[in-house]
Amino acid sequence: MRTIKIIITSVIIAVYMGISVYAEDIVRIGIKDNVQEAGFGKGAFEVGYDGGNKEFVKCGEISGDDIEVKILNGSFTEIGSGYDSYDKAAQICNENEYPAIVNGKWCVYSMGGDVKTTDCAVGVYDGGVLIMIANSDDDLQMKRKGNNFTEVDGVQYRGVIETYRNGEVMNIINFIDVEEYLYGVLPSEMTSSWDKEALKAQAVAARTYRMKNSGIHDQSGYDLCCTTHCQAYKGVELEDEKSTQAVDDTKGEMIYYQGELINAMYFSSSGGYTANSEDVLGSEVPYLRGVEDKYEKESKEWERKFTLSQLTQMTSGIGNVMGLLAKTDEKTGRVNEITLVGMNGDKTIKNEQIRTFFSSFGGMLESRNFTVNIGGNGGSDKYDGDEAVFVIGDGSKKSIDIGKLYLENGEKIQNGEEIKIVGSSGEIYISAGSGKEKKNEKTADESNFSPDVIILKGRGAGHGIGMSQYGAKGMAESGYDYKEILKYYYTGVEVR
Ligand SMILES: [Zn+2]
Numbered sequence: 001m002r003t004i005k006i007i008i009t010s011v012i013i014a015v016y017m018g019i020s021v022y023a024e025d026i027v028r029i030g031i032k033d034n035v036q037e038a039g040f041g042k043g044a045f046e047v048g049y050d051g052g053n054k055e056f057v058k059c060g061e062i063s064g065d066d067i068e069v070k071i072l073n074g075s076f077t078e079i080g081s082g083y084d085s086y087d088k089a090a091q092i093c094n095e096n097e098y099p100a101i102v103n104g105k106w107c108v109y110s111m112g113g114d115v116k117t118t119d120c121a122v123g124v125y126d127g128g129v130l131i132m133i134a135n136s137d138d139d140l141q142m143k144r145k146g147n148n149f150t151e152v153d154g155v156q157y158r159g160v161i162e163t164y165r166n167g168e169v170m171n172i173i174n175f176i177d178v179e180e181y182l183y184g185v186l187p188s189e190m191t192s193s194w195d196k197e198a199l200k201a202q203a204v205a206a207r208t209y210r211m212k213n214s215g216i217h218d219q220s221g222y223d224l225c226c227t228t229h230c231q232a233y234k235g236v237e238l239e240d241e242k243s244t245q246a247v248d249d250t251k252g253e254m255i256y257y258q259g260e261l262i263n264a265m266y267f268s269s270s271g272g273y274t275a276n277s278e279d280v281l282g283s284e285v286p287y288l289r290g291v292e293d294k295y296e297k298e299s300k301e302w303e304r305k306f307t308l309s310q311l312t313q314m315t316s317g318i319g320n321v322m323g324l325l326a327k328t329d330e331k332t333g334r335v336n337e338i339t340l341v342g343m344n345g346d347k348t349i350k351n352e353q354i355r356t357f358f359s360s361f362g363g364m365l366e367s368r369n370f371t372v373n374i375g376g377n378g379g380s381d382k383y384d385g386d387e388a389v390f391v392i393g394d395g396s397k398k399s400i401d402i403g404k405l406y407l408e409n410g411e412k413i414q415n416g417e418e419i420k421i422v423g424s425s426g427e428i429y430i431s432a433g434s435g436k437e438k439k440n441e442k443t444a445d446e447s448n449f450s451p452d453v454i455i456l457k458g459r460g461a462g463h464g465i466g467m468s469q470y471g472a473k474g475m476a477e478s479g480y481d482y483k484e485i486l487k488y489y490y491t492g493v494e495v496r
Pocket residue numbers: 217224225226227229230231
């Protein structure tokens with residue numbers, strides 16, 4: 001008899017553990033940072049807290065026409081405790097008294113007194129009227145009653161919403177099962193009408209990425225943010241049957257290198273060749289090797305214009321910027337280094353910092369796969385290859401004293417030599433040394449030369465490491481399945 005009992009017990013434990021492992025795979029996604037309030041709209045809500053292991057523990061229900069959560073500052077007095085629901089606490093409240101959840105338990109607070117709410121409290125309001133206080137180490141969680149989505153500032157989310165107070169602001173966090181999170185990520189990251197195998201590759205990459213990077217925003221109270229910094233996620237807004245199917249078809253599958261989960265980075269479009277990890281991250285990762293993106297048929301083309309004045313504003317200590325020197329990796333077509341040539345010196349920027357360098361005028365560069373062009377109307381002077389220099393006048397006569405300069409014919413200007421730019425009549429020429437030899441001459445009419453502008457013309461979008469999404473699309477359309485796609489972009493991996 002004893003033996004039988006033991007067997008039954010262990011079967012029950014095994015089943016229970018099987019369920020709980022799945023139920024606990026909750027990811028915390030930051031959906032709003034540093035806000036003072038968040039609107040939940042009309043309806044009935046369950047309120048509670050995280051009981052540990054990201055498990056929602058319900059404390060009670062509230063309802064209203066215009067529920068919102070705001071930072072609460074003030075002092076209160078606890079005048080009663082031990083109530084087992086919001087309704088019970090609310091029943092005994094007089095004027096200026098409010099039901100409160102304090103560390104997961106219901107009590108009643110009246111306004112004024114010794115209990116300060118400065119650091120950890122939020123108030124739940126209905127149409128501006130305070131109806132409840134949450135003052136707790138376990139931050140307040142809310143979800144719409146029933147199986148409905150919970151709305152925050154007009155966007156619908158699955159799972160539970162937590163308000164995480166951090167001083168004078170709070171972060172709004174979505175606690176959600178990882179597979180349901182992927183329902184929202186997939187259509188934000190890849191167009192749902194793309195081939196099924198590309199969608200499945202994206203689902204596996206996104207699932208792996210989440211597992212490997214979970215917790216990188218721990219200091220803000222969540223695992224991953226909802227932007228492309230981590231993975232784009234907009235709640236249920238963009239959910240689509242086809243992308244949801246791709247998540248379901250690959251449920252639980254992830255990518256491994258020598259038995260370890262990989263950092264499954266991905267990006268939109270390479271423009272021809274993906275990047276080696278060290279060119280972007282600074283460290284060599286064996287499965288993040290550059291590969292020819294031969295299946296990428298459509299790559300994004302882009303163009304950005306910067307005036308010399310803008311380039312000058314982006315730098316400091318080198319005086320007025322006169323031109324830009326770019327070094328390109330022949331194999332990948334990516335620019336690895338740019339040098340801004342100023343009146344009083346140079347400034348060199350390398351690798352991914354090149355993209356963020358331009359951020360203050362129109363956001364970071366779409367990619368590093370670009371050529372530098374000068375002038376207006378498409379830029380008639382196009383320079384490709386290892387090194388190119390552009391010395392551009394602004395209509396006045398200038399002498400600059402710089403090294404590392406090449407003339408258009410490839411001849412190098414020696415350090416200390418004088419370069420003259422004469423542009424007042426629309427005629428530009430650059431001369432080396434004594435200025436006797438005229439190397440380059442253009443008139444404004446002939447070249448549409450716009451002497452103040454540098455144009456970057458590029459292909460591709462994103463950092464370039466790991467899977468190219470447009471490349472995955474092309475491979476899927478050529479008949480490859482999702483595992484073949486993933487193994488192409490992540491060197492030496494297995495998918496299981
Ligand atoms: Zn992030």
